[in-house]
Structures are given as structure tokens and as C-alpha cells.
Amino acid sequence: MADSSDKTTAINPQLTDWTGPLGLPRFDLIRDADFAPAFDATLAEAERAVEMIAANPEPASFDNTIAALELAEEPLNKVAAVFYTLASADANPDRQALERDLAPRMAAHNTRIVMDPRLFARIQAVSDAPDALNPEQARVTELYLRDFRRAGAALTGPKRDRMAAIRERLAVLSNQFSQNVLADERDxxxxxxxxxxxxxxxxxxxxxxxxxxxxxxxxxxxxxxxxxxxxxxxxxxxxxxxxxxxxxxxxxxxxxxxxxxxxDNRRIAAEILQLRHERAQLLGYADFAAFKLEPEMAGSADRVRDLLMQVWGPARARAEADAARLTEMLHADGVNGVLEPWDWRFYARQRRGAEHAIDPEEVKPYLTLDAMLGAVFDVAGRLYGLSFVPVAAPLWRPEVRAWDVLRGDRHMATFVGDYFARPSKRSGAWCSSLQVQRLMAPDQRAIVTNICNFTPPSQPGAPAFLSWDDARTLFHEFGHATHHILSNVTYPSISGTSVARDFVELPSQLYEHWLSVPEILAKHARHAQTGEPMPDALRERLLAAANADAGFSTVEYLASALVDLDFHDGPPPADPMARQAEVLAELDLPHAIPMRHATPHFAHVFSGDGYSSGYYSYMWSELMDADAFAAFEEAGDPFDPPTARRLEETILSQGGSEPADQLWTRFRGRMPGVEPLLKGRGLTAG
Incomplete structure (x- = not known):
């Protein structure tokens, strides 16, 4: 790190003072060589700012401690937002090398903050005077205190040193895991x-x-x-x-x-699991699952496993019945032997065509990227009064696009979409933010990104065609974006998607429902050449086939979720691959269905710990998204204004300002059961 007294290091001002349209960074004026000195300088600046808070001789107050911490790392956060967006969406060797160098440094920096006993004491003092706080301030203080405790701020001596070492080593391993997966995909x-x-x-x-x-x-x-x-x-x-x-x-x-x-990520995964378990035990938890699930809605591994196993039985039964039918088709083709994993999708597509008269190639011309973006934006307009105005902005690639998100004349957010696959982009789809919403001065609106891996056009100027799954992914990631766009909280640490992990997928999975609303398809699913709307009969067949392979999709997901849970619930396995095989055997996983993400490329779980012991959260959120859309159905209108307004006011605008279960019950009045989920996946007789 550069000496904090060095005033000569040149920092590209575009990394900390964004001057592009709508306050975007000017990516065209940023070079890879700019990042290392910018991180050196802003890390040093952040450490000075935090040290001033920790050493403040004045009695601790919300303003001089919590609010000060909220803004202490702002220049560093801006540099990091630009860099990590590029590192994930458009990696190159220079960016990957710096990412490897930064992993332990950033982890050490964060560790110094969250394990500083002076800061911990000041946060505790603020928490001990709750009468001086409004409800939002009390919630932010509660979360700071919880996060510092869970980071090890109360540890002393060798335990404290070991915790710091574990945090740094996990950052290195997680980064290497992610880069290894990207390399195998790219090469x-x-x-x-x-x-x-x-x-x-x-x-x-x-x-x-x-x-x-x-x-x-x-x-x-x-x-x-x-x-x-x-x-x-x-x-x-x-x-x-x-x-x-x-x-x-x-x-x-x-x-x-x-x-x-x-x-090879197998040894990396094993070490990550061992270190997570040690980290949890240093904090007094029996295992990592107990540590990780404590602040989530589920609360415990037993509750998670209970939900997953309630769904496993019906899903496996459906998958076995489907496997028998696909095996008949395999044998009819003159192939003896069992149905293999590389056979399932081939025969499942043929079966959908035969039973539902659906050919994906017949559907694709109606699902262009531009048409489906129009559908995504139309839904947001009808539900929340939002409009989207394209903005010419210099972004990281020519095909990346930006929109000014408005409500009336009011700027609500900036939305950026990077939709096409390329070797430099990590796989999957995700939503993140360059800047989060906040009302504390200086107030700011979100700059939110959706990054996907759709097939680019076959030639310049041609339309980009989406599959039905692609269109659902587009809606899903934009559902996350609404959580940022509509956020209306004071403090950045609770803004947007800063909620419980098993609650964060609710807005995204809920938004997927509007893709299947007939009037949305009738309006936006138009043929790329003729402009004709999708025929009613095709649309009805498409929607009827939505759950045609629900057994497969549910089983492959549950297998991954249950392996993830098993890895973290109890002592970690010495050989994760052997334990993975044992768990799948115990589940009696159908032979032709692999787990969706095998351990060596299970990025959700091992590229950071966001979804570690938490991959179940998609299904936990699905409990709620099925019930949330039912609220619109009960109102008799998928765009019912009072229901949409209540959804925004109780959930989408609130970020993490209240516990997730309280936000949900304010919207729906009760917690959901598993039946809407099973019905939504077509796994019940009803």
C-alpha cells in the first residue's frame, strides 16, 4: 500500500468523481493501470477516516459513530464498484492479477475495521442508548452491532489473531475458486x-x-x-x-x-469448508450452518432441511415418472441401456414438442431481447409508474446500455444492462449496483446493473433472440433491480437488496410471474420479422408447458441445496467430493439428473460465502413469491394498484430497515405455507 503521507500518487479522478451522464463513471477515460494507485490511495484514506471515528474523544453518538462509518469509505467504495464490475463482466489478465492481489488486502482492511475494539465499544454505547434513536437508526445500529460481533470484534488474544487470518485466507481462496471456474469456461x-x-x-x-x-x-x-x-x-x-x-x-x-x-477447485473447496467451520467455532457456534443461518428468516438448518425435504418427495416422484417416459423414447430410438444425464434434455425437448406442440425455435422469433426489455419496462410502468429513457453513456463495452429511470419527472435511478455472453464474463446472471440509494446527505439514487449471458446476435444489426428461460432470467434480474430502484431509506447499509439472504430473492422471483401474464405476452411477444403478435394458440401451449420438466429442474436444484446444507451443518467433510456422492446416494438422486452445481464449480457457495449454507434461499423466497403474486390474483388484476402500492411501501422501498419477516407480514398478514410453492411448480394434483 502506498504511504499515507505520499501526496504525489496520481489518481484518475474518474474513479472517485464520476462525471458521465446521470453520474455514471466515464469508463472510456479509465485504464487498467489506474486501479492500483487508486486502491492504494483510497484504502489509506479510508483507514484514516475510520481511525478518526475510533479515536474520537467525544462520547459515542449515532452521528459521530454509525453515520460517520456509513460514509467513511465512500471514495474506496467508488473505486471498488468500478473495478469489480469490470472484473466480473469483462475480465482480462491484468484485472485478474489485481483482483488476486486485492483479495487479502481488502479482507485485511475490512477485518481491521470490524474487529477494532474501540469501534465495537462505541457501537455498543450507541446501542445502549436506544431512546436517542429513531426506528431506522436503531435498526442500523442493531445491524452494526450484530455484524461486528459476528466478525469477531469481541475476540481477544490468539483467537482474535486466528480469526483475522481466516478471513484473509478465505478471501484469497474464494477469488481463486471463481477465477478457476472462469478459466475453464473461457478456455x-x-x-x-x-x-x-x-x-x-x-x-x-x-x-x-x-x-x-x-x-x-x-x-x-x-x-x-x-x-x-x-x-x-x-x-x-x-x-x-x-x-x-x-x-x-x-x-x-x-x-x-x-x-x-x-x-482444480476440489482442494480449495475442502479448505474453505474447514476454515468456515473453524471461524464459526471461534465465535461459539456449533458449526457454520448455525452461524450463517442465525440472522436469516429460516433461522436454523433443521427448518431449512424440513422445507427442502417437503418438496423433495413430490419432485423426485415426478422426476422418476418423467425418467421412465424418456427411457421409453431412448429405447424407441434403438439405444439400449439406461437414460444418461446427456440424454435428458434431448428427449425432454422432444417430449414437450409431442405433448404440448412446443418447439423452442418456433417461440424464439417472438422473444427478442428488445421486445422482452419492452415487456420488463412495461410491467414496471404499470406496477410502479416507472418509465425508462435510453441514455448514451460511455460504458465498459459498446453493447452495454443505460437508461434513466423516471417516475413522472423525478429521477429514480440509473439502470445499466449488459446482456450478451463473452469469454471475459463470468457465467450466470446477476444484479449489482455501482451506487446504492440513500437519503442521508449527500443523498443519491441507485445506479443498478443487470448482467446476463444471452446469445449475442448472429451478425451486427440482427435481433438477439431469447429462449423462454432467458426471458425468465431477464425478468428475474430486473426484479432485483426494482429493489434498488424503489429503495427509499436513509442509510446506505440497509439500502436496496441489503436484506436477509433468504428474503433477497423474493422481489426477483416474484417479478418472473409477470412474464406469463397473457396481456404482457400479447403486447410484447411479436415476431422479429413480421411484427405479428404471438398467436394465442402458441402462447397457450407455451404457458401450458411451463412446468413440463418441473421434476428435473426441482430435483437438480434441491440436490445442490441439500449438498450445500450438509457441507456446513456439522463438521466439514475432509473430502467434499466423497461427501457429495454420499449425500446424493442418501437422497437416491435419479441417475440421469445431476445436481445443478457440482462442488468444483458451485460458485454460489465457494466464490465468497453469500450463498454458503444458503443456496436454499431461492426456494425459501419461492414460498413467499407464489403467495405474493396470489395477492394480485385475489385482487382480480395482476396490476392491481393498491396491491402494487402496498408491495412497494412494505417491501421494495424498505431495504433492510426492518427484519424480513416483519416486512413480509406487513404486506401479506401471515407467513406462507409450502402448498402454493408445490402448486406453482406443478407438483401437486391440484
Missing amino acids: YVLPLTEADLDGLPQSLRDMMAAAARERGIKGYALTLGRSLIVPFLEYSARRDLREIAWRAWTGRGDGTGAGGDAT
């Missing part, structure tokens, strides 16, 4: 010729030809981007190639990928 390519394309639709052939051109390969190329690998497994009539593709996709991070031993 794998399977060259193919025309003779290898039997069964593939023309649109997929075009995408694979584009992938080959991008990599300087003749013919066609299959990569591990989900937008290529999944349709290949659905359409390829070459069973041998499906197996090769499936093994490459599911082998990311296990030492068999493109990086070999250099990107």
Missing part, C-alpha cells in the same frame, strides 16, 4: 464440422459459427456458455457429442477442464 472449445451438426436448428448453427469465428476456428465451435451448451444438449442427435459436451460442462473446476490441475 474450453470443441471444434465441430458440418457433419457434427445433425439435429441442430439453423439458429444454433449460426451461433456456433460465430463462436468459431471469434476464436479463429474454421467451421463451428461449441463453448461452455450456457446459451450454447444447453441448446446443444437439447438438439444434438449425436449422443457421443452430447456426452463429451455434458462432461466438459459438468467438469468445470474438477481438474478435468481446460486448465487441468491449475484450475
Whole structure:
């Protein structure tokens, strides 16, 4: 780190003083070489600011302690927001090298803050005088006190030193895990010729030809981007190639990928689990699950397991029945033996076509990215009165887009969308923020990003086509964005999605429901060439087929969630891969359905601990999202204004200003049961 007295280090002002349209950073004026000196300077500045708070001789108050901490790291946070957006959405070797260097430094910096006994004492003093606080201040103080305790601020001596070392080591390991997965995804390519394309639709052939051109390969190329690998497994009539593709996709991070031993995550996962367990025990918890779940809505591993197993039985039964039908189709094709994992998607697609007259290629022309963005924005307008005005802004790639989010004439937020897959982007889809909303001075509105991995257009100027799953992902991530856009709290630490992990997926999963509202599809699902709306009959068949493969999707998800829970509930396994196999055997997982995320590429759990012992949270939130949409159905209108207003006022605007269960019950009046979830997934007879 640069000496804090060094005044000569040049910092690119665009990293801390954003001057682009709507207050965006000017990405065109930022170079990779700018980041290291900016981190040096702003880390030093943040440490000076925090030291002033800790050493303040005045008695602790909310303003001179909690509110001061809220803004103490603002320049550092701005530099980090720009850098980590680029590192995840558009990685390169320089950014990855700096990310590896920063991981222990940032962890050490954060550890020094949350384990500072002087700060802990000041926060405790503020908490001990609750009458001086308004409800929002009391909540923020409560969360600071909880977070410092859970970070180890009350530890002393060797335990304190060991906790600091664990936190730094976990940061290094999590970063390496993530970079290894990205390397295996980025570097794998399977060259193919025309003779290898039997069964593939023309649109997929075009995408694979584009992938080959991008990599300087003749013919066609299959990569591990989900937008290529999944349709290949659905359409390829070459069973041998499906197996090769499936093994490459599911082998990311296990030492068999493109990086070999250099990107093997198995030992990393084992060490992460051991360190998490030690961390929990240093804080007095029996295991990491007890530590991690304490502040969540679920509260305990037993409650999580109870929910997951209530769904497991019906889902597995459905999956086994589906497997029997797909096996019949396999045998009818003259293939003897059992249904394999690389067979499931191929025959499930054929079955959907036969039973529901649905061909994904027939649907895609109606689901262009621009049309579905129009649908996403239309729903936000009808529910919350929002409008979206495109803004020309210099962002990190030419295809990245920005919008000014308005309510009437009032600026509500800035929304940025980066939608297309590329080798430099980590897989999956996510919502994050360059800037969070706050009312404390200087007040600010959110700058929120949605980043996805959709297939880019086959050629410049052509439309980008989405699958039904892609369209649902678009709605899902924008549901997260509404949590930021509509946030209306004073303090940044409780803004937007700063809520319990098993509550954060409620707005996103709830928003998915509006994709299936017939009037939204009728208005926005229009043919890319003719402009004609999707025929009523096709729309009805599409919606009828929504749960056609619910057994598969539910089982693969639950398998991952239950393995994650088992890893953290009790002593950690010495060999996570062996324990993963044992858990799946105990569940009697159907042979042809793998867990959605095998341990070596389970980024939700091992690239940071956001979803560690918490992958269940998608299903916990689904308990609520099914019941929340039912509130609109009970009102007789999916856009019922009073219900939408109540949703915004009780949940979307509130961030983490109250415990999640209180926010939910203010909206719905009661906690939900599991039946709406089972019904929504088509796993009941009702």
C-alpha cells in the first residue's frame, strides 16, 4: 500500500468523481493501470477516516459513530464498484492479477475495521442508548452491532489473531475458486464440422459459427456458455457429442477442464469448508450452518432441511415418472441401456414438442431481447409508474446500455444492462449496483446493473433472440433491480437488496410471474420479422408447458441445496467430493439428473460465502413469491394498484430497515405455507 503521507500518487479522478451522464463513471477515460494507485490511495484514506471515528474523544453518538462509518469509505467504495464490475463482466489478465492481489488486502482492511475494539465499544454505547434513536437508526445500529460481533470484534488474544487470518485466507481462496471456474469456461472449445451438426436448428448453427469465428476456428465451435451448451444438449442427435459436451460442462473446476490441475477447485473447496467451520467455532457456534443461518428468516438448518425435504418427495416422484417416459423414447430410438444425464434434455425437448406442440425455435422469433426489455419496462410502468429513457453513456463495452429511470419527472435511478455472453464474463446472471440509494446527505439514487449471458446476435444489426428461460432470467434480474430502484431509506447499509439472504430473492422471483401474464405476452411477444403478435394458440401451449420438466429442474436444484446444507451443518467433510456422492446416494438422486452445481464449480457457495449454507434461499423466497403474486390474483388484476402500492411501501422501498419477516407480514398478514410453492411448480394434483 502506498504511504499515507505520499501526496504525489496520481489518481484518475474518474474513479472517485464520476462525471458521465446521470453520474455514471466515464469508463472510456479509465485504464487498467489506474486501479492500483487508486486502491492504494483510497484504502489509506479510508483507514484514516475510520481511525478518526475510533479515536474520537467525544462520547459515542449515532452521528459521530454509525453515520460517520456509513460514509467513511465512500471514495474506496467508488473505486471498488468500478473495478469489480469490470472484473466480473469483462475480465482480462491484468484485472485478474489485481483482483488476486486485492483479495487479502481488502479482507485485511475490512477485518481491521470490524474487529477494532474501540469501534465495537462505541457501537455498543450507541446501542445502549436506544431512546436517542429513531426506528431506522436503531435498526442500523442493531445491524452494526450484530455484524461486528459476528466478525469477531469481541475476540481477544490468539483467537482474535486466528480469526483475522481466516478471513484473509478465505478471501484469497474464494477469488481463486471463481477465477478457476472462469478459466475453464473461457478456455474450453470443441471444434465441430458440418457433419457434427445433425439435429441442430439453423439458429444454433449460426451461433456456433460465430463462436468459431471469434476464436479463429474454421467451421463451428461449441463453448461452455450456457446459451450454447444447453441448446446443444437439447438438439444434438449425436449422443457421443452430447456426452463429451455434458462432461466438459459438468467438469468445470474438477481438474478435468481446460486448465487441468491449475484450475482444480476440489482442494480449495475442502479448505474453505474447514476454515468456515473453524471461524464459526471461534465465535461459539456449533458449526457454520448455525452461524450463517442465525440472522436469516429460516433461522436454523433443521427448518431449512424440513422445507427442502417437503418438496423433495413430490419432485423426485415426478422426476422418476418423467425418467421412465424418456427411457421409453431412448429405447424407441434403438439405444439400449439406461437414460444418461446427456440424454435428458434431448428427449425432454422432444417430449414437450409431442405433448404440448412446443418447439423452442418456433417461440424464439417472438422473444427478442428488445421486445422482452419492452415487456420488463412495461410491467414496471404499470406496477410502479416507472418509465425508462435510453441514455448514451460511455460504458465498459459498446453493447452495454443505460437508461434513466423516471417516475413522472423525478429521477429514480440509473439502470445499466449488459446482456450478451463473452469469454471475459463470468457465467450466470446477476444484479449489482455501482451506487446504492440513500437519503442521508449527500443523498443519491441507485445506479443498478443487470448482467446476463444471452446469445449475442448472429451478425451486427440482427435481433438477439431469447429462449423462454432467458426471458425468465431477464425478468428475474430486473426484479432485483426494482429493489434498488424503489429503495427509499436513509442509510446506505440497509439500502436496496441489503436484506436477509433468504428474503433477497423474493422481489426477483416474484417479478418472473409477470412474464406469463397473457396481456404482457400479447403486447410484447411479436415476431422479429413480421411484427405479428404471438398467436394465442402458441402462447397457450407455451404457458401450458411451463412446468413440463418441473421434476428435473426441482430435483437438480434441491440436490445442490441439500449438498450445500450438509457441507456446513456439522463438521466439514475432509473430502467434499466423497461427501457429495454420499449425500446424493442418501437422497437416491435419479441417475440421469445431476445436481445443478457440482462442488468444483458451485460458485454460489465457494466464490465468497453469500450463498454458503444458503443456496436454499431461492426456494425459501419461492414460498413467499407464489403467495405474493396470489395477492394480485385475489385482487382480480395482476396490476392491481393498491396491491402494487402496498408491495412497494412494505417491501421494495424498505431495504433492510426492518427484519424480513416483519416486512413480509406487513404486506401479506401471515407467513406462507409450502402448498402454493408445490402448486406453482406443478407438483401437486391440484
